[in-house]
Amino acid sequence: MSGDAPRIDALDKALGGAIDELVSGGDFKSKPESVSVVYPRGKIAARRLILVGIGKPADFTPEVLRRAAAIGVQHAQNLGAKSVDVLLLSVLSVEAAAQAITEGALLGLYSYRGQKSTLDEANKLTDLTLVVAESERESAERGQKIGAAMANGTRLSRDLANLPPNICTPAYLAQVAVRMAGEHGLRADVLERGQMVALRMGALLGVAQGSHNSPRFIILEHNAARADEFDTVVLVGKGVTFDTGGYSIKTAEGMIGMKVDMGGAAAVIGAMQIIADLNVPLHVVGLVPSAENMIDAEAYRPQDVLTASNGKTIEIISTDAEGRLLLADALVYAGRYKPAAVVDIATLTGSCAIALGNVFAGAYITDAKLRSALMAAAGMTHERVWEMPFAPEYRKLIDSDTADMKNSGGRFGGANIAAMFLKEFTDYPAWAHIDMAGVMLDATGNPTIPTKGATGYGARLLAEFTRAWVLVKGE
Numbered sequence: 001m002s003g004d005a006p007r008i009d010a011l012d013k014a015l016g017g018a019i020d021e022l023v024s025g026g027d028f029k030s031k032p033e034s035v036s037v038v039y040p041r042g043k044i045a046a047r048r049l050i051l052v053g054i055g056k057p058a059d060f061t062p063e064v065l066r067r068a069a070a071i072g073v074q075h076a077q078n079l080g081a082k083s084v085d086v087l088l089l090s091v092l093s094v095e096a097a098a099q100a101i102t103e104g105a106l107l108g109l110y111s112y113r114g115q116k117s118t119l120d121e122a123n124k125l126t127d128l129t130l131v132v133a134e135s136e137r138e139s140a141e142r143g144q145k146i147g148a149a150m151a152n153g154t155r156l157s158r159d160l161a162n163l164p165p166n167i168c169t170p171a172y173l174a175q176v177a178v179r180m181a182g183e184h185g186l187r188a189d190v191l192e193r194g195q196m197v198a199l200r201m202g203a204l205l206g207v208a209q210g211s212h213n214s215p216r217f218i219i220l221e222h223n224a225a226r227a228d229e230f231d232t233v234v235l236v237g238k239g240v241t242f243d244t245g246g247y248s249i250k251t252a253e254g255m256i257g258m259k260v261d262m263g264g265a266a267a268v269i270g271a272m273q274i275i276a277d278l279n280v281p282l283h284v285v286g287l288v289p290s291a292e293n294m295i296d297a298e299a300y301r302p303q304d305v306l307t308a309s310n311g312k313t314i315e316i317i318s319t320d321a322e323g324r325l326l327l328a329d330a331l332v333y334a335g336r337y338k339p340a341a342v343v344d345i346a347t348l349t350g351s352c353a354i355a356l357g358n359v360f361a362g363a364y365i366t367d368a369k370l371r372s373a374l375m376a377a378a379g380m381t382h383e384r385v386w387e388m389p390f391a392p393e394y395r396k397l398i399d400s401d402t403a404d405m406k407n408s409g410g411r412f413g414g415a416n417i418a419a420m421f422l423k424e425f426t427d428y429p430a431w432a433h434i435d436m437a438g439v440m441l442d443a444t445g446n447p448t449i450p451t452k453g454a455t456g457y458g459a460r461l462l463a464e465f466t467r468a469w470v471l472v473k474g475e
Contacts, residue, residue, distance in 0.1 A: 372472050381460040
C-alpha cells in the first residue's frame with residue numbers, strides 16, 4: 001500500500017527493522033489471512049504487534065479487510081489481550097476502511113454462550129481503537145459508526161436465531177422487537193390473533209392453529225412520521241420460531257436446526273436496528289409474521305383449503321411448506337403502505353440450499369433498479385445472492401383442482417415454485433424474494449461468521465440495500 005509506506009517505515013524503524021526482517025526472511029508473505037506476531041520488547045508501547053496478511057492490492061476488497069480485522073482481534077483475544085489498537089492501513093478511503101475494520105472485528109469477536117450455567121469472560125477483548133492521523137479522525141469516526149451499527153444489528157440477528165425455541169416464541173420475538181424499537185427510535189406495533197382474524201389472515205392463522213403459543217404480526221417503522229416525504233420500502237421476514245413440519249412431519253434429524261426457521265425475521269429485526277442507527281433517508285417498514293408450526297388436534301392438514309387476506313384460496317399439499325403461508329399474508333399487508341419496493345427474506349426451501357449450498361442465497365427479482373440496489377448491497381456486505389428464474393412453467397405446477405393454487409408443487413424446482421407462489425400475493429412496482437435457507441447456519445471459512453450456529457445473514461444485506469436504494473432512485 002504505497003500511500004501507507006511512511007507509516008509502515010516509521011513503525012519498522014521503531015522496532016529496529018523487525019517487520020522488514022520478517023518479510024525479507026520469508027517468514028511473513030502477506031498471504032490473505034496469514035498471521036505473524038512481533039514482540040517489541042519495550043520499543044513501542046504495545047506488548048505485541050500482530051501482522052495479518054491481506055494479499056495482493058489488485059484483489060483487495062472491503063471483505064478482505066473485514067476478514068483480516070476479524071483474524072487479528074481473534075488472535076489477540078486468544079493471546080489474552082484485553083485491548084487492541086489497529087493501525088489503519090488500506091487502499092480504501094479512510095471511512096470505508098474504518099467501517100470494514102470495525103465491522104470485521106465486532107463480527108469476528110461474536111460468541112453465543114446461550115443458556116450455559118457458567119460463563120468464562122476472562123479472556124474477552126473489550127477495547128478496540130483505530131489509530132489514525134488527526135486529519136483522518138472525522139472520516140474514521142463516520143466509518144466506525146457505520147461498521148458498529150452493521151455489526152450490532154447482525155449480532156442481534158444471531159442472538160435471536162440462536163435462542164432455543166422454548167424461549168424464542170412468537171411472543172418473545174415481539175417483545176425483543178418492541179424493546180429494540182424503543183431503544184433505537186422506531187415505531188412498533190404488534191398484532192395478536194384477534195386482529196389477524198379481523199384482517200382475514202387465514203394463511204398465517206392456518207399455520208398457527210396447531211400451537212398453544214399464539215402468533216404475532218410485528219410491525220416496525222423507521223421515519224413513520226415522514227412517510228409522505230420519503231420513498232417507502234418494506235422488508236418482510238419469515239418468523240417460524242419452530243418448524244416440526246406439521247402433519248407432514250420432519251424426521252427427528254430434520255428438526256434439528258429448525259429453531260432458526262425464523263432467520264428471516266431475525267434479519268429484518270436486525271436490519272431495522274441498523275437502519276434506525278444510520279438514519280437512512282427512507283420510510284422503511286419491517287414486517288415479521290411469526291408463528292410456530294406444530295401438531296395437535298387443531299393443526300391444519302394436507303388437503304385443507306385456507307383463504308389468504310387477499311381472498312385467494314390455497315390447497316394445502318404439505319404442511320411443511322408453511323413459511324410461504326406466513327409470507328403470503330404479510331406480502332398482502334405490505335401493499336397498504338403503497339411501497340416503492342418490497343423485499344422478503346426467508347429460510348424457505350431446502351431445494352435452494354441444495355442448489356446454492358452455504359455460499360449464496362437465491363434471489364427472485366422483478367425490477368431492474370431493485371436488482372441494481374440489491375446486487376450492490378450484496379457486493380458491499382459479502383452477503384451474496386444469486387439471481388434465480390421466474391417462469392410461468394413453475395406457476396403451472398401449483399394449479400389446484402379445489403383452490404386458486406396449491407402450496408407445494410413437487411420436489412423439483414421447489415425454490416422457483418415457492419417464489420411463483422409468493423408472487424400471487426404481490427402487487428407493487430418492485431419486489432424481490434430472498435431464499436436464505438442455505439446460508440443461515442454453520443458457515444465455514446469466513447472468520448467474521450461463527451463456524452457453528454446462526455450466521456446472522458441478511459441484516460447487513462437488507463440495511464445496505466436500503467442505503468443503495470436511495471442512490472439508485474436518485475439516478
